[in-house]
Amino acid sequence: MNLRESETRKNLLRAFAGESQARNRYTMAAGKAAELKLQVIQQVFLFTADQEKEHAEIFYKHLKELNGENLEIDGAYPIEVYDDALTLLKAARHNEYEEYENVYPSFAKIAQEEGFTAVAASFRQIAEIEKIHGDRFGQFEKLMEQNQLFQSSGEEIYMCLNCGHIYTGKKVPETCPVCKHDKGYFIRMDMAPFTRG
Numbered sequence: 001m002n003l004r005e006s007e008t009r010k011n012l013l014r015a016f017a018g019e020s021q022a023r024n025r026y027t028m029a030a031g032k033a034a035e036l037k038l039q040v041i042q043q044v045f046l047f048t049a050d051q052e053k054e055h056a057e058i059f060y061k062h063l064k065e066l067n068g069e070n071l072e073i074d075g076a077y078p079i080e081v082y083d084d085a086l087t088l089l090k091a092a093r094h095n096e097y098e099e100y101e102n103v104y105p106s107f108a109k110i111a112q113e114e115g116f117t118a119v120a121a122s123f124r125q126i127a128e129i130e131k132i133h134g135d136r137f138g139q140f141e142k143l144m145e146q147n148q149l150f151q152s153s154g155e156e157i158y159m160c161l162n163c164g165h166i167y168t169g170k171k172v173p174e175t176c177p178v179c180k181h182d183k184g185y186f187i188r189m190d191m192a193p194f195t196r197g
Ligand SMILES: [Fe+2]
Pocket: 019, 022, 051, 052, 055, 056, 126, 130
């Protein structure tokens, strides 16, 4: 099938719109988290926002042969202007799972049926990543709900995301003893993007 007559071209543009909006939502959520002095949540949102930008680019590039055209699409997109980090995390987790479970598998199936194998692969591969995003947001959501973001019942290793200081204990200090940044920068070592291995 010609891409110009396909449903896949619309799904690619829908996915581009969805990823672009996710990137903006997460960037705004990061700003809110920073306001709330939850820099660890800010960084999780920024880390994910950058990846959504890459997803947007992958989908957009599949449309290259339609350069110069305008395409009308419809779609439903979430409105989530929340003022607390927990609700922002919940909403993000929900949207990631929605993409993973429903939206991208259905786009992949249609792309496959229409003969766009590479596009179908992108939808499937990115769906898998959205599951990881959803899981990660969910982990932070759970820690916040249980008031365990900066403390734990047993000894835990934390890393200051600002200076890299490693703290071991049940509760992080109010400020990092090395860089004096707020405790909001501490992340559980096993959740840090770069661990000591
Ligand atoms: Fe994405």
